[in-house]
Amino acid sequence: MRIASQPLCDRSEHAAARRRLPVTETALERASMLFRAMGDPARLRLLGLLAQGPACVSELAAIEGETVSTISQRLRVLRNERLVTRRREGKHINYTLADQHVLDLVFSAMAHASEAPAAAGLSEFESTKEQS
Amino acid sequence: MRIASQPLCDRSEHAAARRRLPVTETALERASMLFRAMGDPARLRLLGLLAQGPACVSELAAIEGETVSTISQRLRVLRNERLVTRRREGKHINYTLADQHVLDLVFSAMAHASEAPAAAGLSEFESTKEQS
DNA sequence: CAATCACTTGCACATTTGTGCAACTGTCAA
DNA sequence: TTGACAGTTGCACAAATGTGCAAGTGATTG
Numbered sequence: 549m550r551i552a553s554q555p556l557c558d559r560s561e562h563a564a565a566r567r568r569l570p571v572t573e574t575a576l577e578r579a580s581m582l583f584r585a586m587g588d589p590a591r592l593r594l595l596g597l598l599a600q601g602p603a604c605v606s607e608l609a610a611i612e613g614e615t616v617s618t619i620s621q622r623l624r625v626l627r628n629e630r631l632v633t634r635r636r637e638g639k640h641i642n643y644t645l646a647d648q649h650v651l652d653l654v655f656s657a658m659a660h661a662s663e664a665p666a667a668a669g670l671s672e673f674e675s676t677k678e679q680s
Numbered sequence: 681m682r683i684a685s686q687p688l689c690d691r692s693e694h695a696a697a698r699r700r701l702p703v704t705e706t707a708l709e710r711a712s713m714l715f716r717a718m719g720d721p722a723r724l725r726l727l728g729l730l731a732q733g734p735a736c737v738s739e740l741a742a743i744e745g746e747t748v749s750t751i752s753q754r755l756r757v758l759r760n761e762r763l764v765t766r767r768r769e770g771k772h773i774n775y776t777l778a779d780q781h782v783l784d785l786v787f788s789a790m791a792h793a794s795e796a797p798a799a800a801g802l803s804e805f806e807s808t809k810e811q812s
Numbered sequence: 813c814a815a816t817c818a819c820t821t822g823c824a825c826a827t828t829t830g831t832g833c834a835a836c837t838g839t840c841a842a
Numbered sequence: 843t844t845g846a847c848a849g850t851t852g853c854a855c856a857a858a859t860g861t862g863c864a865a866g867t868g869a870t871t872g
Contacts (some may be wrong), residue, residue, distance in 0.1 A: 573725075574795055575790045575793055576721060576724050576725055576790070576791035577721050578790070579718075579724060579725045579793045580718065580719055581719075581793075581817060582719075582792060583718040583724070583789060584719030584720070584859095585716045585718030585719075586711075586714075586719070587712055587715035587718070587719040588712055588716070588859090588860080589712040590860085591712075592712045593705075593708055596708060598855080600734035601782060601812040604818080605818070606818065607818080614861095615862065615863090616818080616819065616820090616822080617819090617860085617864095618862070619819095620711065620819060620820055620821085621820090621821085621860075621861075621862095622860090624820080624821090625860095629797075630792075632695070636868095638870075639818055639819095639869065639870060640817095641818070642863060649788065649791070649792045650792070652782075652788060653788050653792070654711065656781065656784060656785050656788065657715060657785065658707045658708070658710070658711045660711075660781050660782070660785070661707055661711045661713075661714055661761075662707055662710070663762075663781075668775060671832065676706050677738070677860060679828060680750065720829090720830080722830085728822085736848080736849090737848070737849060737850090738847095738848065738849085746831065747831085747833090748834075748848080748849065748850090749834095749849085750814060750831060750832070751829080751849095752832075752849060752850055752851085753831075753850085753851090754830090755849095756851090757830095769842095770839080770840080771838095771839060771847065771848055771849095772839095772848060772849085773848075780823060
């Protein structure tokens with residue numbers, strides 16, 4: 549089930565023109581897990597809140613208007629990808645962004661997102677100015 | 681079903697300590713869609729390939745050992761988030777990374793991912809050095 | 813000790829997502 | 843026009859994901 553059944557085009561010139569990039573398979577796998585963790589509005593909003601300062605679960609639950617359980621689950625996903633860090637302080641457990649890196653990621657994404665008003669009815673072909 | 685039913689802790693000092701951040705709800709929504717699009721190993725691998733140069737669908741299908749249909753679907757998701765661009769050239773349609781921005785995002789993620797060897801059995805609390 | 817607060821987790825359920833097949837559109841060449 | 847090639851899309855199905863409830867852990871207080 550992994551073999552392309554349709555006939556292939558022959559475009560090996562392009563393959564030759566590729567730049568070499570150090571992209572290992574495992575790094576790619578991890579990066580995708582990281583993106584997936586951030587790929588949920590609710591979780592991303594949580595990161596946004598934590599970007600403004602540390603907070604405990606029930607605090608976040610109150611702000612979001614969700615159950616503590618739900619928030620805890622969301623934080624668990626973020627924690628699994630080391631996006632947030634947890635520290636016990638007396639009765640509560642405080643969550644914080646793991647590092648500035650995370651924030652950069654979020655801002656980069658928002659920058660990209662605000663450049664183009666999302667995809668809806670974009671023309672079939674963005675530009676069409678070259679020879680056959 | 682959106683009201684926290686458990687008793688809340690009172691930590692308003694933290695709320696006061698938050699830094700202001702211009703994070704609109706729609707920007708956040710879009711960013712999460714973007715992350716979601718990148719949150720799949722197969723699609724991220726596609727971005728990795730395109731980072732090395734433009735390619736057409738069947739070329740990518742051959743490299744990945746997948747059906748043309750599958751690759752096309754994956755590219756569609758990336759295209760919806762404006763991560764890649766498409767241009768007809770004769771018989772084929774060439775895909776390219778939309779901009780350098782995208783590459784930065786991927787590299788940032790991989791940097792973060794390689795810092796910590798993914799989460800598995802990390803200690804319950806990363807650090808525990810403060811008063812009650 | 814028991815009671816309470818703060819949080820986590822097991823489970824069940826509905827929703828979303830990814831995939832391939834088959835059928836479609838669109839391009840080029842004879 | 844016909845045929846071959848390059849991609850896309852509708853559909854159905856399996857797998858993954860997000861959610862809340864209820865029951866659990868762990869720390870603090872009486």
